[in-house]
Amino acid sequence: MERLVIEGGHRLEGTVQICGAKNAALPLIAASLLSDRPVTLTNVPELADIRSMLTLMEHYGVAVKGPSHAVMTLDAGAAVNKEAPYDMVRRMRASVLVLGPLLARFGHARVSQPGGCAIGARPVDLHLKALAALGATVSLDGGTIDARAPDGGLTGGRIVFGSPSVGATETALVAAVFARGETEILNAARDPEVCDLAACLVAMGAAIEGAGTHRILVRGVTGLKPARHEIIPDRIEAGTYAMAAAITGGHLELTGARLEHLGAVGAVLEAADVQLWPTDRGLMVSGTGRPRGTDITTEPYPGFPTDLQAQFMALMAIADGASMIRETVFENRFMHVPELSRLGANVTLQGTSALVRGVPRLKGAQVMATDLRASVSLVLAGLVAEGETIVNRVYHLDRGYEALDRKLVRCGARIRREAAP
Numbered sequence: 306m307e308r309l310v311i312e313g314g315h316r317l318e319g320t321v322q323i324c325g326a327k328n329a330a331l332p333l334i335a336a337s338l339l340s341d342r343p344v345t346l347t348n349v350p351e352l353a354d355i356r357s358m359l360t361l362m363e364h365y366g367v368a369v370k371g372p373s374h375a376v377m378t379l380d381a382g383a384a385v386n387k388e389a390p391y392d393m394v395r396r397m398r399a400s401v402l403v404l405g406p407l408l409a410r411f412g413h414a415r416v417s418q419p420g421g422c423a424i425g426a427r428p429v430d431l432h433l434k435a436l437a438a439l440g441a442t443v444s445l446d447g448g449t450i451d452a453r454a455p456d457g458g459l460t461g462g463r464i465v466f467g468s469p470s471v472g473a474t475e476t477a478l479v480a481a482v483f484a485r486g487e488t489e490i491l492n493a494a495r496d497p498e499v500c501d502l503a504a505c506l507v508a509m510g511a512a513i514e515g516a517g518t519h520r521i522l523v524r525g526v527t528g529l530k531p532a533r534h535e536i537i538p539d540r541i542e543a544g545t546y547a548m549a550a551a552i553t554g555g556h557l558e559l560t561g562a563r564l565e566h567l568g569a570v571g572a573v574l575e576a577a578d579v580q581l582w583p584t585d586r587g588l589m590v591s592g593t594g595r596p597r598g599t600d601i602t603t604e605p606y607p608g609f610p611t612d613l614q615a616q617f618m619a620l621m622a623i624a625d626g627a628s629m630i631r632e633t634v635f636e637n638r639f640m641h642v643p644e645l646s647r648l649g650a651n652v653t654l655q656g657t658s659a660l661v662r663g664v665p666r667l668k669g670a671q672v673m674a675t676d677l678r679a680s681v682s683l684v685l686a687g688l689v690a691e692g693e694t695i696v697n698r699v700y701h702l703d704r705g706y707e708a709l710d711r712k713l714v715r716c717g718a719r720i721r722r723e724a725a726p
């Protein structure tokens with residue numbers, strides 16, 4: 306197992322290239338199963354989660370061809386319908402995204418039910434509800450989700466989500482591509498990743514309108530065509546580096562990042578005295594001394610994303626003043642709190658809220674990464690903590706951040722990766 310050893314106190318200065326979005330790439334790769342024609346994706350990030358999804362695609366007989374990892378063609382022409390095994394689904398919850406395309410194309414899908422997860426219960430009921438609204442018979446059979454379309458295939462219907470779910474909206478979108486007639490998805494998630502999936506499906510020949518709004522309409526089509534699609538930049542990676550710049554009082558240009566995808570994050574950072582402005586190449590971020598204590602509540606897009614909550618807490622740990630951080634998307638997403646406290650952060654947890662009283666400085670210590678975003682918040686805190694911070698179990702980071710340590714080192718951070726003793 307590897308760990309990162311960070312020597313804190315070095316200001317970040319330079320340029321960071323933002324990769325393609327992990328959360329856009331995963332559903333896009335899964336959606337390749339829908340079509341018997343090849344789909345070429347560009348700007349694919351090099352991440353452990355992407356490799357897991359590609360392994361799952363190989364399980365179904367999808368041919369994955371280079372020229373490189375960043376540009377890959379997925380050809381599901383000879384795909385076979387099988388069960389998604391528990392071992393794969395357990396490792397990556399996003400595997401459940403094969404349910405929609407398998408059901409739509411083959412009329413039947415079996416996927417092992419995803420287990421509990423470190424950041425809460427994360428049920429899949431909304432995914433199943435969406436499939437049922439299109440006429441599928443959905444049952445749970447010994448820990449396996451079994452979804453079957455009626456003879457003649459799925460039919461268009463009205464899907465109303467009680468609360469917006471990114472994954473369930475994606476399942477609904479993909480499942481509706483071949484459904485006869487029109488499907489209306491109400492209270493849909495509006496995230497840029499949902500729009501990206503819709504854009505790729507449209508390039509493949511699907512008829513979709515309204516992605517990015519609460520109401521998406523899908524008109525069923527009978528066949529698809531080859532397509533090429535460029536994945537949008539990762540707004541969570543961009544937001545993470547923006548906070549890395551801010552926490553060190555540094556200055557970074559995030560090439561490829563798009564301010565318009567950041568939703569509430571831009572305004573929150575400005576309120577915290579972090580400067581942010583668009584450039585020809587992306588986004589410039591400048592930290593000016595200690596940030597100002599600023600409250601946030603995580604919400605569905607375009608609200609402040611839960612995937613940046615832990616990083617923002619690291620920033621607020623050294624703020625001038627206090628901040629209230631409320632998590633409304635996932636229960637149990639405060640595992641970074643005890644670890645940040647080991648570095649000297651002053652955080653009081655009360656249910657779904659954390660009161661962070663900013664301190665002038667943090668102090669290096671050994672900490673343990675628990676999930677992807679929690680781990681990166683510890684790295685950010687380590688960048689500014691006095692002395693040495695050791696972040697153990699960095700495999701969590703590699704699931705979602707391409708070359709995090711190398712990118713930071715290039716901008717002046719002192720980080721070394723080593724095998725844990």
Ligand code: UD1
Pocket residue numbers: 327328329331399425426427428429430431432433468469470471472473494498610611612634635636
């Ligand atoms: C996606 C992102 C994840 C991000 C999350 C919220 C991917 C691969 N992952 O996850 O990084 O943190 O959006 O922005 O894109 N829910 C249900 N029933 C369901 C599905 C969801 O109750 O069937 C609940 C969840 O428990 C959660 C909320 O809905 O409280 C939002 O979850 P959702 O948007 O579905 O998250 P994911 O798609 O799993």
